[in-house]
Amino acid sequence: MVAPLASPTSDRINSLDVLRGFAVLGILVMNIQIFAMPSATYLNPTVWGTLSGVDGAVWYLSHVFTDQKKMALFSMLFGAGIILFTERATAQGKSAVGYHYRRNFWLLLFGAAHAYLLWYGDVLFLYAICAFALYPLRNWRPRRLIIVGIVFLSISSIVYLLTGFALPSLPEEVLVEAIQPSWNPPAAQLAEEIAAYQGGWSQQMSNRVPVTLEMHTFVYLIWGFWRAAGMMLLGMALYKLGILSARADNRVYWRFLAVGVLLGLPIIMIGIQWNFANAWGPVSMFLGSQFNYWASILVSMAYMASLILLLKHNRMNWLTQRLAAVGRMAFSNYIMHTLICGFIFYGHGLGQFGQIDRSGQIVIVFGIWILQLLVSPMWLRHFRFGPLEWLWRSLTYWRFQPMAR
Numbered sequence: 001m002v003a004p005l006a007s008p009t010s011d012r013i014n015s016l017d018v019l020r021g022f023a024v025l026g027i028l029v030m031n032i033q034i035f036a037m038p039s040a041t042y043l044n045p046t047v048w049g050t051l052s053g054v055d056g057a058v059w060y061l062s063h064v065f066t067d068q069k070k071m072a073l074f075s076m077l078f079g080a081g082i083i084l085f086t087e088r089a090t091a092q093g094k095s096a097v098g099y100h101y102r103r104n105f106w107l108l109l110f111g112a113a114h115a116y117l118l119w120y121g122d123v124l125f126l127y128a129i130c131a132f133a134l135y136p137l138r139n140w141r142p143r144r145l146i147i148v149g150i151v152f153l154s155i156s157s158i159v160y161l162l163t164g165f166a167l168p169s170l171p172e173e174v175l176v177e178a179i180q181p182s183w184n185p186p187a188a189q190l191a192e193e194i195a196a197y198q199g200g201w202s203q204q205m206s207n208r209v210p211v212t213l214e215m216h217t218f219v220y221l222i223w224g225f226w227r228a229a230g231m232m233l234l235g236m237a238l239y240k241l242g243i244l245s246a247r248a249d250n251r252v253y254w255r256f257l258a259v260g261v262l263l264g265l266p267i268i269m270i271g272i273q274w275n276f277a278n279a280w281g282p283v284s285m286f287l288g289s290q291f292n293y294w295a296s297i298l299v300s301m302a303y304m305a306s307l308i309l310l311l312k313h314n315r316m317n318w319l320t321q322r323l324a325a326v327g328r329m330a331f332s333n334y335i336m337h338t339l340i341c342g343f344i345f346y347g348h349g350l351g352q353f354g355q356i357d358r359s360g361q362i363v364i365v366f367g368i369w370i371l372q373l374l375v376s377p378m379w380l381r382h383f384r385f386g387p388l389e390w391l392w393r394s395l396t397y398w399r400f401q402p403m404a405r
Helices: 014-036 053-065 069-091 097-118 124-137 142-169 172-183 187-198 201-240 250-277 282-288 290-312 317-328 330-345 358-382 387-397
Strands: none
Touching: 014 053, 014 069, 014 290, 014 317, 014 330, 014 358, 053 250, 053 358, 069 097, 069 124, 069 201, 069 290, 097 124, 097 201, 097 330, 097 387, 124 201, 142 201, 142 282, 142 290, 172 282, 187 201, 201 290, 250 282, 250 290, 282 290, 290 317, 317 330, 317 358, 330 358, 330 387
16 A cells, blocks of 8 residues: 555645646637537638638637647646656655556546547547656756757647648649548548437447547647647746746746737737638648647747736636636546537437537537536535546555545
């Protein structure tokens, strides 16, 4: 038997909980599109639904303020968590290696079950892989972590840029067979996907399993691993510098905020104009995506800075306290998104896949936000952990953890 490394409440860093809660709520704005519509729509919004009126405004605002930003923030926090876990183990004279790898082994299994059985958009599996790879780098100095993080982020960007510039010289059959199915699928492919998710669970698996396999291999290789791992390395550096834990000077946060607003947001808006000017053709998949790929990092830093400034100035406590509760239950709340959206959109529930437009989707998002902002603090008044946090922690330490307060 092994004892827990730290108290679940006394050693918590409030800023990390608040940021985590904000991120896990925010990612639903984009994730609901994968629950509700054909998968290609996430990358190419012209595939399904309308981009006019309220629906167009919802897509525009979601892309500018949410797409990749909340995942970037969540990845940074996960990287910071690797350092924090190590610090707490070292402070108690224990070796965190075994705990770390056991913890992320279980996360890998959770992620695999989530992805293959419920929803292919899962990120837990990817985070576990990154945690295995990055743990040996945890003692690097912030400067080195930042440099290598940027290198990691650049690898995916280079792959996309080279592919985008090579598109004009690619044979037509390559475009049709390799790019069109994921960027602008034919009507028959869209109909097949819609029928699968409007059907029962076993029928859904005909689409979910092959898509998940592609995500866990090709997509991770060219994009997922480099993006997530690069952001985790930046998160490690920002934690070591005291920025994520709200210990930096206020001027640091104001600079992050200014760069995100004055540079990040305009670049994203220019990218949207560029993609529409190019009619959302295949070139948008590779070259057009790079505007948001890089600028989203700046905007995620601005979000981080804004929330920490609220905490440092003791503003909007009614909101930050609830966000902290959501963040302490981030694992449970993340899976709750799947359970609720799966019931609404898939055939084992209401079967609304492909039936609810973007304006309807955002109403569902707001409803889930309100639910989790209300329920999470209520749960934590009676329990020390969220249900999945308790299970994950018990498996990590190989000992049932105390649950009730």
